[in-house]
Amino acid sequence: MAWPIRAGIFTLVLTVTLSACSGSSGRGQRQRAPHQPPHPVWKRSLLKLLYEQGVDQYLGDFTPMLSEAANDIVQHTFGTGEGPRCLLGGDYTMATREGSSSELMIFLEGGGACNSLLCQATPVASPGMPRFGILNPEASSNPARNFNVAYLPYCDGSVFSGDTAIDTDDDGVVDRYHHGLKNLSASIDVIASTFPAPDRILLTGNSAGGFGTDYMLPLVRKLYPDTPIDLINDSGVGISRPGYVDFVSNEWNATRFFPDDCNDCVSEAGHTTGYHIYQLNEDPNLRMGFMSTKQDSVIADVFVGIGGEAFEAALLPEMEALAAAHPERFKSFIADGTSHTFLQAQFSREVEGIPAYQWVADMLSGSADWRSLSD
Secondary structure (H helix, E strand, O other), X not given: OEEEEOOXXXXXXXXXXXXXXXXXXXXXXXXXXXXXXXXXXXXXXXXXXXXXXXXXXXXXXXXXXXXXXXOOEEXXXXXXXXXXXXXXXXXXXXXXXXXXXXEEEEEEOOOEEEOOOOEEEOOXXXXXXXXXXXXXXXXXXXXXXXXXXXXEOOOOOOOOOOOEEEOOOOOOOOOEEEOHXXXXXXXXXXXXXXXXXXXXXXXXXXXXHHHHHHHHHHHHHXXXXXXXXXXXXXXXXXXXXXXXXXXXXXXXXXXXHOOOOOOOOOOOOOOOHHHHHHHHHHOOOEEEEEEEEOOXXXXXXXXXXXXXXXXXXXXXXXXHHHHHHOOOOEEEEEEOOOOOOOOOOOOOOEEOOEEHHHHHHXXXXXXXXXXXXXX
16 A cells, blocks of 8 residues: 655555464462662763753643543544644554553554655554454453553554654755654653552553664663563664664754664664663663564664674674673564564564463563573
8 A cells, every 4th residue: 555755755564464473381370579769860961861861851742632432442633733743744653552461561552654765654543452462452462451552553654753844845845754752752741640649550562562662761761760561573673774873863852762872773884773782771670571583684674774794793793792781671583584573463483482472471570581592
């Protein structure tokens, strides 16, 4: 299905056939994972610096024009104007669902990216909430089935990071609205109002939403300063090429998310491993799990353009570097092949005989079985 964009740019919506998982994990009752108490150094350095750079400037600015119950979810829709909106100017909408636990999952959806070199991105925020994989409240194998859920569709083309509007053909009419920061800010305000005191937050997303967890993290921490956060990045793990991160960050006006004092947040090779190490360095109340295939064709071939072999050659040592920096709080799940995303599309996919849903369950329970896996 193709979506036109002015000036001859076209977007492509990639549709994946998804299946829900069922069955028992067979590892007994899930228990809450242990976390260290909040660390004042992180609050003083990283958060203060990022806020000085303006990542929190839109918090409290936008409220939904409509919040409407639909079956077991509440749909929150924002007007356009200068606030939250999608790539072509349409309304932004997100959804919440109450669970039976005191824990909260914030899920960021995927759907490509759009810049002046390549524009393949979902331009519409579809209402509703998928019920596949980790979002399926009926699947007994889903370790987050009882969580309260906030679901953020993706439609801004800037992996949730942008804060700009672009006239691609200089005709005086905006062609691309990269309002990712406003979409995130408006959404986290709704989330904090709906779920003010969760015991723990699972911040996660796939593809563009995996990348988006980088940008949502400081906003979540702003409104939940003392809550343990488990972050699972599915297929947005920051393997890139020289100059690409700087290019898209500048075009989308997203450079403020990289701390000025983090000189190695983006390596010369273009990877953001240093940024993730920095986040873990500064916040002992944060844990991370990264998921990818070795030669993810959507990232390696379509968007980054380095090819599967180069992607794999970079991916494995970068994951090892993260694990070496924080062996207790970082693990990875790396599968063979070229497929893309796990949490919805391949929640039963096994690595070293462990299904993705069990790896997530082990992380959330604080099990000693949670470890880095690679085919």
